[in-house]
Amino acid sequence: MRRLILVAVMLIWMGTSRPAWAQECTDYDSVAEALSSAESCSAAAAKWRQCQEGVTADVPLSSIVIDRCEKTFLAKLSPKARKRYAEELQLCGYRYARQEGTLFPTRAAGCQLDVAARFASNPAAAGGPAPRASFDCDQAQTVLEKAICSDIRLGHADLVLSRVYKEAKRNHPQEESDLVESEEEWRQDLATRCHLSATPLSQKTLNCLRNEFEFRFTDFDSCTDDDPPGQCLLPADDEDNSALADDVDLSPRASFDCEQARTALQTVICSDAKLGQADVKLARAYRHAARVMAGQYQDLSDSERHWLRFVNRKCPLAGGGRIETVFTRWCVKDAFETRIAQFQTCPKKEPQDRISCLNRFHIAVQ
Numbered sequence: 001m002r003r004l005i006l007v008a009v010m011l012i013w014m015g016t017s018r019p020a021w022a023q024e025c026t027d028y029d030s031v032a033e034a035l036s037s038a039e040s041c042s043a044a045a046a047k048w049r050q051c052q053e054g055v056t057a058d059v060p061l062s063s064i065v066i067d068r069c070e071k072t073f074l075a076k077l078s079p080k081a082r083k084r085y086a087e088e089l090q091l092c093g094y095r096y097a098r099q100e101g102t103l104f105p106t107r108a109a110g111c112q113l114d115v116a117a118r119f120a121s122n123p124a125a126a127g128g129p130a131p132r133a134s135f136d137c138d139q140a141q142t143v144l145e146k147a148i149c150s151d152i153r154l155g156h157a158d159l160v161l162s163r164v165y166k167e168a169k170r171n172h173p174q175e176e177s178d179l180v181e182s183e184e185e186w187r188q189d190l191a192t193r194c195h196l197s198a199t200p201l202s203q204k205t206l207n208c209l210r211n212e213f214e215f216r217f218t219d220f221d222s223c224t225d226d227d228p229p230g231q232c233l234l235p236a237d238d239e240d241n242s243a244l245a246d247d248v249d250l251s252p253r254a255s256f257d258c259e260q261a262r263t264a265l266q267t268v269i270c271s272d273a274k275l276g277q278a279d280v281k282l283a284r285a286y287r288h289a290a291r292v293m294a295g296q297y298q299d300l301s302d303s304e305r306h307w308l309r310f311v312n313r314k315c316p317l318a319g320g321g322r323i324e325t326v327f328t329r330w331c332v333k334d335a336f337e338t339r340i341a342q343f344q345t346c347p348k349k350e351p352q353d354r355i356s357c358l359n360r361f362h363i364a365v366q
Contacts, residue, residue, distance in 0.1 A: 025050065025051035028057055028061075031047070031051050031061060032061060032064055034047055035047055035048060035061060035064040035065055035068065036064055036068070038065075038068060041065070041068055041069035041072055041116070041117055041120040041121075042117060042120075042121070044064070044065040044068045044069070045065055045069070045113055045114070045117045047065075048061060048062060048065045048110075048113060049110070052106060052110065053106075054102060054103045054106045055102050055106065056102050056105065056106075056325045056326050056327060058105075058106040058109060058110075059105050059106065059109045059322075059323055059324070059325045060318070060325065062106075062109035062110065062112065062113050062322075062323070063109075063318055063320075063322050065113050065116070065117075066112060066113055066116045066320075066322065069113075069116035069117055069119070069120040070116060070120075072120045072123075073119050073120050073123035073126075076123055077119075077123065077126055078127065080127070081123075081126035081127050083130070084126055084128075084130045085115070085119055085126055086321050087130055088115045088119075089112050089115055089116075089321040089322070090258075090261060090267065090270065090271075090321055091156060091159065091160055092108050092109075092111035092112045092115065092323070093108050093112075093267065093270065093271025093272075093321075093323055094156065094157075094160060094258075094270065094271065095108065095111065095160045095163075095164065095217060095221070096108040096111075096221065096271070097214075097253075097270070097271050097272055097273045097276070098214060098215070098218040098273045099218060099221065099222070100274075101326075102326050104221070105323055105324070105325065105326055105329075107221070108271065108323045109322075109323040112321075112322065112323060131155075131159055132149060132152065132155045133145075133148045133149055133155040133158045133159055134158050134159050134161070134162030134163075137149035137155075143196055143197075143199075143201075144187065144190065144191075144196060144209075147196070147201050147205070147206060147209060148209075150201070150206070151206045151210070152259055153206075153210055153253075153258075153259060154206055154209055154210045154213065156259070157209075157210050157213035157214055157217075158213060160213075160217050161213050161216055161217040161220075164217040164220045164221060165179070165183060165217075165220065168220055168223075168229045172228050172229060172230060175228055175229060175230030175231075178229075178230030178231075179229055179230050179233075182229075182230070182233045186216060186233075190209065190212060193208065193212055194208035194209050194212060195208075196209070207252075211251075219232070219233055220233065251277060251280065252276075252280060253270055253273070253276045254266070254269050254270055254276040254279045254280060255279050255280050255282070255283030255284075256279075258270035258276075264312075264317035264318065264319040264320075265308070265311065265312060265317060265332070267317075267321055267322075267324075268317060268324045268328065268329065268332060269332070271323065271324070272329050272333075274333065275329060275332060275333055275336070278333055278336040278337065278340070279336065281336075281340055282336050282339055282340050282343075285339075285340045285343035285344060286304065286343055288343065288347075289343040289346070289347045292347040292348075293347050293351075293354060295351070296351065296354060296355065299355045300355070300358070303355060303358045303359055306359070306361075307339060307358075307361055310335075310361045311332065311335045311363075314331065314335070314363050315328050315331035315332050315335060315363070316328065331363060334363050334364050335363045338362055338363065338364070342357065342358055342360075343358075345357070346358045
């Protein structure tokens with residue numbers, strides 16, 4: 001089924017009648033060949049920009065360009081510089097984690113492509129310290145600035161928001177005054193939304209701030225040319241602010257620290273908010289199953305390890321911190337939902353039937 005869906009989308013993708021496709025970007029294989037044989041990283045990046053269509057096929061094509069660029073600098077980077085490069089790739093996924101549809105994985109892939117091209121053009125710049133926030137934390141003065149610098153998760157959220165905000169001002173110069181006013185109002189409202197006046201700052205406040213930053217840069221990216229940022233980023237009224245203060249989403253991004261994502265599976269989980277929440281639910285369901293099956297814990301642990309191998313085999317992951325296609329995300333999401341259901345039902349069976357129930361691995365999206 002998954003293969004049929006992919007073929008259908010590829011046919012639509014190849015049949016799109018935009019002038020760029022008709023004149024220069026004839027089909028997937030031709031574009032892939034052109035990207036692979038491009039004379040330079042920058043030339044490959046320009047070709048991808050010319051041919052990208054905002055559909056799922058753009059994502060694997062972007063990996064071809066990133067591979068082309070990485071050949072010129074990755075082997076020369078120090079471990080510290082490699083870590084910074086990996087962080088920058090992950091920030092691209094983080095920026096679009098709350099978005100849905102094929103357009104935003106393409107944007108995230110384009111962001112990663114830009115990162116690779118930037119490192120290729122100036123690999124020495126990777127040797128500098130990774131930014132903790134959008135400003136110099138040694139110069140932090142306000143309560144909000146100090147809060148941002150106290151938590152790397154919040155610092156990265158601030159960094160992404162700052163980049164999105166600057167991008168909006170650059171792309172919509174006629175709206176700069178409205179954007180500045182909107183941003184100032186939004187930041188002033190944070191004190192009410194997240195109880196920023198309370199000291200010392202609680203983890204709840206830090207989580208609230210991170211979520212608010214994420215909602216903010218997601219709102220920026222959701223604006224369109226027909227509904228530009230200066231118009232679509234309307235300030236919330238006082239009543240809405242009070243409601244948010246008491247009912248804010250404080251969920252973690254995943255069951256693990258996304259700042260320490262290492263595997264391809266962890267990376268895709270952290271680049272998709274819904275996958276992240278599915279991972280949180282799965283971890284809770286596993287812990288509940290472990291309590292119920294205390295006498296069978298080793299068998300349960302073995303089953304989970306085999307299940308992870310099954311997911312990695314059935315839902316091919318690009319790895320290397322790359323953006324995954326919507327089909328890979330659907331596959332992982334289906335696998336997680338099926339596994340959660342197993343953890344909710346299998347431990348209720350007779351002890352001798354529990355493990356065989358848990359070992360019936362299945363993914364509907366194929």
